[in-house]
Amino acid sequence: MTELPPAGTTAVSTRGLRKTYRHRGRQVVAVGGLDLDVPLGGVHGFLGPNGAGKTTTIRMLLGLIRPDSGVVRVLDRPVPQELPEVVGRVGAIVESPKFFPAFSGRRNLELLAAAIGTPPARVDRVLADVGLADRASSPFRTYSLGMKQRLAIASTLLKDPDLVIFDEPTNGLDPAGIHEVRQTMRGLAAAGKTVLVSSHILAEVEQVADTVSIVTQGRLVASGRVADLLAAAGAGEARVGVERPDEAAVLLAARGWAVRPDGAGGLLVGGAAPADITRALADAGLYLHELAPGRADLEQVFLALTGTGAQGTAAAHQGRPAPHGRRARA
Numbered sequence: 611m612t613e614l615p616p617a618g619t620t621a622v623s624t625r626g627l628r629k630t631y632r633h634r635g636r637q638v639v640a641v642g643g644l645d646l647d648v649p650l651g652g653v654h655g656f657l658g659p660n661g662a663g664k665t666t667t668i669r670m671l672l673g674l675i676r677p678d679s680g681v682v683r684v685l686d687r688p689v690p691q692e693l694p695e696v697v698g699r700v701g702a703i704v705e706s707p708k709f710f711p712a713f714s715g716r717r718n719l720e721l722l723a724a725a726i727g728t729p730p731a732r733v734d735r736v737l738a739d740v741g742l743a744d745r746a747s748s749p750f751r752t753y754s755l756g757m758k759q760r761l762a763i764a765s766t767l768l769k770d771p772d773l774v775i776f777d778e779p780t781n782g783l784d785p786a787g788i789h790e791v792r793q794t795m796r797g798l799a800a801a802g803k804t805v806l807v808s809s810h811i812l813a814e815v816e817q818v819a820d821t822v823s824i825v826t827q828g829r830l831v832a833s834g835r836v837a838d839l840l841a842a843a844g845a846g847e848a849r850v851g852v853e854r855p856d857e858a859a860v861l862l863a864a865r866g867w868a869v870r871p872d873g874a875g876g877l878l879v880g881g882a883a884p885a886d887i888t889r890a891l892a893d894a895g896l897y898l899h900e901l902a903p904g905r906a907d908l909e910q911v912f913l914a915l916t917g918t919g920a921q922g923t924a925a926a927h928q929g930r931p932a933p934h935g936r937r938a939r940a
């Protein structure tokens with residue numbers, strides 16, 4: 611087991627974290643020896659397909675369930691041993707909190723603030739932090755899903771936490787709601803907080819996260835700065851529209867490039883510079899009508915590392931090489 615990083619560098623660190631469940635007489639390994647490091651400050655995406663163990667991990671970080679084994683450190687304190695010392699500095703949404711539908715957003719937060727002993731003056735501050743100041747007096751039931759989720763985020767901010775943890779906060783939101791929640795997360799990071807956000811939609815978090823950890827089957831497969839992971843994955847695949855695509859595919863594959871159909875009559879070509887594709891085809895008398903340079907995304911990073919799809923896309927990507935063990939660290 612690798613050592614924990616020095617104190618004051620990570621908001622969350624785990625080593626060898628493990629949790630198994632008994633399900634219908636069978637042992638299910640939900641988290642299988644996870645080493646996780648969430649740097650202090652910024653937005654950290656905790657990513658992986660459904661069932662990868664994200665919620666189970668978050669529950670262990672919050673002291674809601676006990677690990678079978680392993681070490682958890684949150685804000686430099688061992689958890690669960692020193693949970694009471696950290697709990698006031700961590701805000702989390704693991705399940706949707708319940709609000710009174712007929713009460714305004716502000717009234718709902720005032721009630722929560724009173725319950726946890728937070729000065730009422732803080733309510734307007736957190737409403738402003740999540741961009742709800744204008745609608746604070748409207749009944750909760752009139753809010754859009756995105757606004758409801760932002761009120762949930764506001765409720766976690768009442769105690770002014772240093773670390774906020776959101777488990778799949780954009781589930782069920784429309785694009786506008788997703789955008790609102792993303793903006794809110796960026797705002798929290800800009801205010802100096804550490805945001806840990808889990809998601810099974812890698813591409814969605816790519817846009818908001820500074821760093822990510824990608825897990826599958828309870829284990830870490832990649833971690834580091836988003837920019838570094840994307841750079842390590844290369845340029846991605848170029849989309850090529852060409853006459854006689856079957857002939858073009860054979861020609862391009864003979865150059866050692868990864869070629870597959872795009873499902874719409876064109877080709878996806880990996881590992882080649884656009885200029886080289888153009889030249890190779892033109893030399894053979896094949897002319898392009900479309901060439902879109904590829905751009906790697908975190909979904910492709912995941913595919914390359916595991917050979918499977920994060921969102922059930924494995925079938926569409928079969929036949930691609932799966933160089934195991936590549937890992938970039940922040």
Ligand SMILES: Nc1ncnc2c1ncn2[C@@H]1O[C@H](COP(=O)(O)OP(=O)(O)OP(=O)(O)O)[C@@H](O)[C@H]1O
Binds near residue numbers: 631633658664666810
């Ligand atoms: N209480 C439980 N009893 C039995 N098995 C469980 C329990 N909770 C989780 N599991 C199993 O543990 C594994 C990890 O689940 P977990 O919910 O942590 O994953 P996840 O990455 O959060 O997935 P999702 O995005 O679907 O919530 C899954 O196989 C799940 O079925």
